[in-house]
Amino acid sequence: MTSDDQRPAGRAPLPARALDTTAENPWPVRLLSQKIADYMARMSPTWVEGQVVQLNRRPGASMAFLTLRDTDADVSLPVAMYANVLAKQQVPLTEGAHVVVHATPTFWKGRGSFQMQADEIRPVGTGELLARIEHLKKVLAAEGLFDADRKKPLPFLPRVVGLVCGRESKAEHDVVVNARARWPQVRFEIREVAVQGKDAVHQVTAAIAELDALPEVEVVVVARGGGAVEDLLPFSNEALVRAAAACRTPLVSAIGHETDAPLLDLVADYRASTPTDAAKRIVPDVSEERLRLRQARQRATLAVRALLDREARGLEQVRSRPALARPASMVDAREADVERVRERGRSAFAAALLRGGADIATLRAQVRALSPAAVLERGYAVVQLADGTVLREPGQVTAGDALRVRLADGEVAAEAR
Known part of the structure; x- marks a missing residue:
């Protein structure tokens, strides 16, 4: 028998390092096993x-x-x-x-x-676990994962709700039954996973990511009933909390009772005190919405009626005014005004005509008094030469010149001698 690091004569010695082994000169299994054991023993x-x-x-x-x-x-x-x-x-x-x-x-x-x-x-111990959770809470808060401006608003009426819950759990029943009682048309994409124990973190995280990737899911609810502090530890796990923070779909946390406060509540877009509260938050109550519609319709009807009544009263007030009650009175008053103005115009025009006539008569008398014709009417005559020149002295004519003698009523031809 040969030792682990020796070989029979005629064969190449075993390599001292794993890096030096080759296909032609490998380590036997016993040598590799021994080296691993020696390494771990150190x-x-x-x-x-x-x-x-x-x-x-x-x-x-x-x-x-x-x-x-x-x-x-x-x-x-x-x-x-x-x-x-x-x-x-x-x-x-x-x-x-x-x-x-x-x-x-x-x-x-x-x-x-x-x-x-x-x-x-x-x-x-539980105290130590809670202390670790508190430390993690401070770390995540410093990173801004709990900031209010990160939180996304929930849709008013989601078409599909993603639900992460335990298998055949009461939390699933509370969310689904209460949500459908409020809005029967709501649909659910349900992922039943472990919500406590060793597989809870991995399965819940995977379910959130899966629902977040579905385009028809508009809100994701993570729900679990109450339990001991140890049972709720997965929902304060750092990996799960970061996965929830990375979720692009609005996320609702409904873990335990109102007094329970896992870190998932702080990073979620909405924290529901119970799964039932989550159901009330994710969908509206159809009966309440119908009541609000009726109330809004009644308020609108009353408002329109009040407006019509107010406008009708305004019209009555306008119609009761004298101008609209007896429209002809406005025309009558203006007709009288026009008649008075017209009479004054006529009187003024007649007076102006009389004054003008008197002025013309005076001017006519003055013109007539100064006119040569008036002199002629008194028996005088005007002697003119043939070319119309008025004869003023005897030296202007010679014997035999033709003359024109203008009288008041006509002319007489004459000849100079």
């Missing part, structure tokens, strides 16, 4: 935190086994411990418990398996 014991799943302890057996699962991710480790380690627990260890374990990594060469060998296990 590791120090460590404290590790997780959730207990698959607890296996047989009566009378010297060993107990469990799986320790990460609370935020789908990662787990096998843990083995002596029965007396479990016997030291004041409260019996159960599946789903949140614990810290002091353990050493071990590797079994014969079957190539890995496990943690625990020598101490401590439950994480």
Whole structure:
């Protein structure tokens, strides 16, 4: 027989490092297994935190086994411990418990398996869990995940409601029944998931993401009934809270009772005190809406009637005025005014004509008195030469010149001598 790192004479020695192995010169399984065991043997014991799943302890057996699962991710480790380690627990260890374990990594060469060998296990108390949640709350608040300006308004009447709830849970019944009682036409996309325990965070987170991706879903409700603080821990998990904050669809948190306050309530767009309250918030009450419509119709009818009555009274007041009651009175008054103005115009015109006639007569007398014709009428005559020149002195004519003698009533031809 040869040792793990030796070979029979004539064969190449085994490589010292894994990097130096080749297809022609590989490590045997026993050597690799030994090296892994040696490496793990050099590791120090460590404290590790997780959730207990698959607890296996047989009566009378010297060993107990469990799986320790990460609370935020789908990662787990096998843990083995002596029965007396479990016997030291004041409260019996159960599946789903949140614990810290002091353990050493071990590797079994014969079957190539890995496990943690625990020598101490401590439950994480409720006070410590609440302190961690409070610290996480401050961290998320500092990032602005709880700010009011991030919250999206809920639709008035969603066509489809996404519901994340427990399998055949009372929370599902409260949301669906109460919502359909208020608005029978509402439709639901329901995702039944684990709402407590080791799978709750992963399943709720996946359900929120799935519903958020459906375009017809207009609001998402995450609902769960009341329970102990430990039962509601998944809804204060950082991974789940961040997934809810990243949801583009308006999200309603309806976890537990009004006194319960998981971190999901703070990041949600609306926090419902109970699943029933969520049902009342996501859809309107059809009977209330019909009542409001009737009331609005009645108010509109009364308002229109009041307006018509007011306008009718205004018309009556206008019609009762003298101008509209006896429209002819306005014309009669204006007719009298026109008649008076016309009479004054006639009188003024007649007076102007009389004054003008008198002025013309005076001017006529003056013109007549100054006219040569008036002189002629008194017996005078005007002697003119043949070309019309008025004869003023005898030297203007010679014997035999033709003359024209103009009298008051005509002319006489004459000849100079």
